[in-house]
Amino acid sequence: MITGSLLRRRSRMFVALLAVAVGATILSGLVTIYYDIPRQMGKEFRAYGANLIFVPSQNGSTISRIAVENASALIHGNMLGITPYRYESGKINEQPFMAAGTDMEGVKKTSPYWFVTGEWPTDDKSVLIGQKVADLIRLSTGSVFTFSGTDSAGTTFNRDYTVSGIVQTGGSEEEFIFMSIDELDNAMGTSNEIDVVECSVSAGEAELQNSADQINESVDGITARIVRRVAESEGTVLTKLQALVYLVTVVVLLLTMICVATTMMAVVIERRREIGLKKALGASNKSIIADFLGEGIFLGGCGGLLGSALGFAFAQAVSMNVFGRSISIQPLLIPITFVVSVAVTGIACMIPVKNAADVDPAIVLRGE
Amino acid sequence: MNLLEIKDISKIYGSVAALQNVSLSVEQGEWLAIMGPSGSGKSTMMNIIGCMDKPTGGSVFLDGVDISKESAKNLTIMRRDKIGLIFQQFHLINYLTALENVMVAQYYHSLPDEKEALAALERVGLKDRAKHLPSQLSGGEQQRVCIARALINYPMLILADEPTGNLDETNEKIVLDILTQLHKEGSTIIVVTHDPEVADEAQRTVVLEHGRVARIVKGNNVKGADI
Numbered sequence: 362m363i364t365g366s367l368l369r370r371r372s373r374m375f376v377a378l379l380a381v382a383v384g385a386t387i388l389s390g391l392v393t394i395y396y397d398i399p400r401q402m403g404k405e406f407r408a409y410g411a412n413l414i415f416v417p418s419q420n421g422s423t424i425s426r427i428a429v430e431n432a433s434a435l436i437h438g439n440m441l442g443i444t445p446y447r448y449e450s451g452k453i454n455e456q457p458f459m460a461a462g463t464d465m466e467g468v469k470k471t472s473p474y475w476f477v478t479g480e481w482p483t484d485d486k487s488v489l490i491g492q493k494v495a496d497l498i499r500l501s502t503g504s505v506f507t508f509s510g511t512d513s514a515g516t517t518f519n520r521d522y523t524v525s526g527i528v529q530t531g532g533s534e535e536e537f538i539f540m541s542i543d544e545l546d547n548a549m550g551t552s553n554e555i556d557v558v559e560c561s562v563s564a565g566e567a568e569l570q571n572s573a574d575q576i577n578e579s580v581d582g583i584t585a586r587i588v589r590r591v592a593e594s595e596g597t598v599l600t601k602l603q604a605l606v607y608l609v610t611v612v613v614l615l616l617t618m619i620c621v622a623t624t625m626m627a628v629v630i631e632r633r634r635e636i637g638l639k640k641a642l643g644a645s646n647k648s649i650i651a652d653f654l655g656e657g658i659f660l661g662g663c664g665g666l667l668g669s670a671l672g673f674a675f676a677q678a679v680s681m682n683v684f685g686r687s688i689s690i691q692p693l694l695i696p697i698t699f700v701v702s703v704a705v706t707g708i709a710c711m712i713p714v715k716n717a718a719d720v721d722p723a724i725v726l727r728g729e
Numbered sequence: 730m731n732l733l734e735i736k737d738i739s740k741i742y743g744s745v746a747a748l749q750n751v752s753l754s755v756e757q758g759e760w761l762a763i764m765g766p767s768g769s770g771k772s773t774m775m776n777i778i779g780c781m782d783k784p785t786g787g788s789v790f791l792d793g794v795d796i797s798k799e800s801a802k803n804l805t806i807m808r809r810d811k812i813g814l815i816f817q818q819f820h821l822i823n824y825l826t827a828l829e830n831v832m833v834a835q836y837y838h839s840l841p842d843e844k845e846a847l848a849a850l851e852r853v854g855l856k857d858r859a860k861h862l863p864s865q866l867s868g869g870e871q872q873r874v875c876i877a878r879a880l881i882n883y884p885m886l887i888l889a890d891e892p893t894g895n896l897d898e899t900n901e902k903i904v905l906d907i908l909t910q911l912h913k914e915g916s917t918i919i920v921v922t923h924d925p926e927v928a929d930e931a932q933r934t935v936v937l938e939h940g941r942v943a944r945i946v947k948g949n950n951v952k953g954a955d956i
Contacts, residue, residue: 369824369825369862370824634820635822637820638820638822639833639837640805641779641781641808641814641820642808642809642814642833642834642837642838642878643805643806643808643809643810643834643837643838644805644809644837645802645805645837646805648837721781722781723776723781723782726781726816726818726820727772
């Protein structure tokens with residue numbers, strides 16, 4: 362009887378269900394985005410460079426590779442890239458320059474903003490040079506030059522390198538010559554020495570600080586520092602963005618509530634005679650309340666389940682359009698959306714249900 | 730034994746007296762008609778007897794219970810357990826079938842029983858229309874569903890408000906035949922009507938005027954009486 366009555370009123374039920382489902386879809390979608398924003402925006406922010414660096418602790422001049430491995434194991438969050446740098450001075454055509462030994466694959470991950478004209482080095486004899494270096498000694502891609510210096514034993518060396526690419530960053534990187542860290546070690550006769558390590562981690566500021574504190578406590582020879590400029594601006598933007606999504610979610614919830622309340626009020630007005638009849642037949646106020654609240658909660662539940670599925674699709678579409686990446690599903694959101702939809706519908710039904718309970722059968726059933 | 734005992738009731742709406750010092754008693758198994766022009770207090774009387782309203786003065790005893798003093802909750806229980814209502818406009822729920830409309834009364838009384846509801850429809854000659862919606866039934870058929878609904882919980886008192894008011898002559902006769910049959914089976918019936926032919930079927934007719942009992946006509950003499 363109940364199923365039949367719901368099916369025969371399907372157009373009205375569909376409107377009410379649609380109101381709840383649309384609200385639940387936006388709610389579920391926005392909450393999915395709300396929780397995925399740090400991950401999505403974190404990836405966007407990583408384009409601005411490293412947010413955590415390791416430098417030698419006060420009593421050491423360099424960092425060992427084993428210390429770097431130990432420290433990176435303590436980092437919370439998703440490590441997107443880690444790049445060691447070793448700096449030595451040398452000369453080209455008797456002009457002093459700084460050479461930086463690094464891991465080119467790491468640089469691509471920690472400094473995706475580098476603009477390289479030409480190619481990235483593929484062997485130890487190929488190097489990247491900064492734009493200022495290229496301008497100063499008039500080198501271009503494919504040029505061969507000799508880099509000379511004094512190794513750790515005090516012996517002078519001269520090594521020939523080919524310029525595979527020229528780096529433009531707008532920063533101090535344009536004054537360096539970048540080669541593989543192993544090649545620089547060979548030239549200098551050193552090994553296992555790193556001056557600074559840049560890490561790009563997808564994590565919040567608090568998480569980064571926690572990692573840094575843990576590294577500083579547990580790993581000898583390393584001081585981990587957050588790159589405040591990046592981490593703080595990232596934190597500020599994230600907080601503002603999350604607050605905006607939160608606000609929109611609350612507004613959507615309120616609008617859904619108003620929409621459901623209006624629909625249910627229309628249902629009550631439309632069914633005043635039916636309510637009066639039921640009361641005349643002996644329905645108590647409790648039964649009338651249970652009928653309408655039950656209907657509202659049923660709609661809330663169905664709308665909530667529908668909204669959870671559609672909400673993920675909505676969040677996915679938003680994420681693909683805004684961030685260009687897929688969003689990760691939050692399974693916990695399904696029961697949360699269901700419960701919130703039921704609660705919102707239940708609250709929205711309060712006034713209409715009160716009106717239904719107040720119907721006076723003697724008035725609405727009055728004969729003409 | 731009196732099933733209904735009305736003692737000196739009044740109903741005042743602001744400065745308007747809908748009923749004034751009305752006294753009346755209805756025996757178990759009696760068929761009473763209430764007649765009167767518009768504004769005479771028929772509907773108010775019907776609402777008070779039907780436990781949907783309370784008088785501002787006087788007492789109404791239904792099956793020994795003074796319903797003029799009962800709470801709204803208890804009046805609902807009285808209505809559910811003791812009264813079967815038949816309306817001029819039928820008041821069927823339009824999205825429920827004839828059978829389901831009868832079962833609604835069971836639902837609020839005890840438990841829906843499809844077999845019993847079908848039997849009630851069979852009693853009013855509508856078993857084959859059980860699965861039809863009200864919109865698929867004629868006015869007479871809708872009124873018969875309304876009667877089946879009123880009977881389903883075996884009420885002590887059947888209260889009919891203009892039961893033939895919206896029906897043609899053929900359907901009026903069918904409905905009156907059903908009421909006559911119910912009366913023969915021992916049901917107590919109170920019919921509010923404008924129609925002297927309907928009132929003629931009753932054992933007694935109470936004529937209300939300006940909220941007072943103007944006269945009581947016994948037997949089927951209403952058509953001849955000047956009402």
